[in-house]
Amino acid sequence: MYKQLEIETHLDGKLLIAYLNDEKTYNSLNKTLLSELKNFIHDGSRNQDVRCLAISGRGKAFCSGQNLKDAMSFSDPQEERVIQRMVIDYYNPLVKEIANCRKPVISLVNGPAVGAGAMLALICDICLATQSSYFSQAFVNIGLIPDTGGTYWLPKLLGRQQANYLAFTGKKLPAVEAKEMGLIADVFEDENFMVNAMGILAQISNLPTKAISLTKKAFNESYENTLSQQLDIEGILQQEAAESEDFMEGVTAFLEKRKPEYRGK
Numbered sequence: 290m291y292k293q294l295e296i297e298t299h300l301d302g303k304l305l306i307a308y309l310n311d312e313k314t315y316n317s318l319n320k321t322l323l324s325e326l327k328n329f330i331h332d333g334s335r336n337q338d339v340r341c342l343a344i345s346g347r348g349k350a351f352c353s354g355q356n357l358k359d360a361m362s363f364s365d366p367q368e369e370r371v372i373q374r375m376v377i378d379y380y381n382p383l384v385k386e387i388a389n390c391r392k393p394v395i396s397l398v399n400g401p402a403v404g405a406g407a408m409l410a411l412i413c414d415i416c417l418a419t420q421s422s423y424f425s426q427a428f429v430n431i432g433l434i435p436d437t438g439g440t441y442w443l444p445k446l447l448g449r450q451q452a453n454y455l456a457f458t459g460k461k462l463p464a465v466e467a468k469e470m471g472l473i474a475d476v477f478e479d480e481n482f483m484v485n486a487m488g489i490l491a492q493i494s495n496l497p498t499k500a501i502s503l504t505k506k507a508f509n510e511s512y513e514n515t516l517s518q519q520l521d522i523e524g525i526l527q528q529e530a531a532e533s534e535d536f537m538e539g540v541t542a543f544l545e546k547r548k549p550e551y552r553g554k
Contacts, residue, residue, distance in 0.1 A: 306490075318354060330383070350403075351398045351399055393414045404426070411473070418473055535551045
């Protein structure tokens with residue numbers, strides 16, 4: 290089904306992990322891989338058995354960013370706006386798919402995350418990283434601007450000064466420093482990374498999936514709304530959450546003083 294992704298299934302199908310699988314290029318992004326990632330997120334979002342999705346990389350890197358040879362061979366050299374078409378046709382659909390996914394999408398950064406690879410990690414709902422990994426907005430090093438949602442998310446995550454600093458310099462930001470800045474969620478020692486990450490993924494995979502999805506939707510809409518609009522959204526989405534099977538299970542388990550068994554419905 291996939292040529293450049295390796296998919297692992299865990300927790301009886303509740304958790305799917307997609308590994309970027311091109312170690313020779315440090316998992317660089319190309320048209321095929323971007324399309325496969327979009328399809329992976331799209332299909333996982335709509336699969337009722339899936340409760341959580343994750344993205345990681347094989348080998349020494351998470352993702353080295355765009356494969357420049359692939360980008361420049363995107364179309365006939367006679368055609369114009371090659372890079373713009375690459376962004377519009379391949380990057381933007383993936384960014385939107387992750388943002389709109391009904392399931393939590395977690396990035397597991399196992400090594401360097403550079404350029405579009407850094408943004409791929411950071412646009413996920415939660416980013417977990419090894420202590421030795423780093424993030425670099427390396428677009429500037431080849432005369433480009435941050436894409437893959439970079440100009441939208443970086444100022445919101447970091448504020449104007451830090452976003453400018455990282456984007457203007459392409460600084461290699463160690464994972465520990467990225468966590469301190471609030472850019473990523475957590476960092477673990479390399480040798481214990483997957484054990485710790487799997488613990489978090491298992492926890493999320495067994496929680497009320499619909500409530501998490503609605504929380505994600507509310508957070509995303511908050512960037513565009515006034516306080517009054519957001520309060521209205523909270524009421525609408527809270528009612529939707531209250532109509533779920535998981536809400537009834539949670540209340541029943543609380544009253545019966547037992548651990549809830551959520552089904553993600």
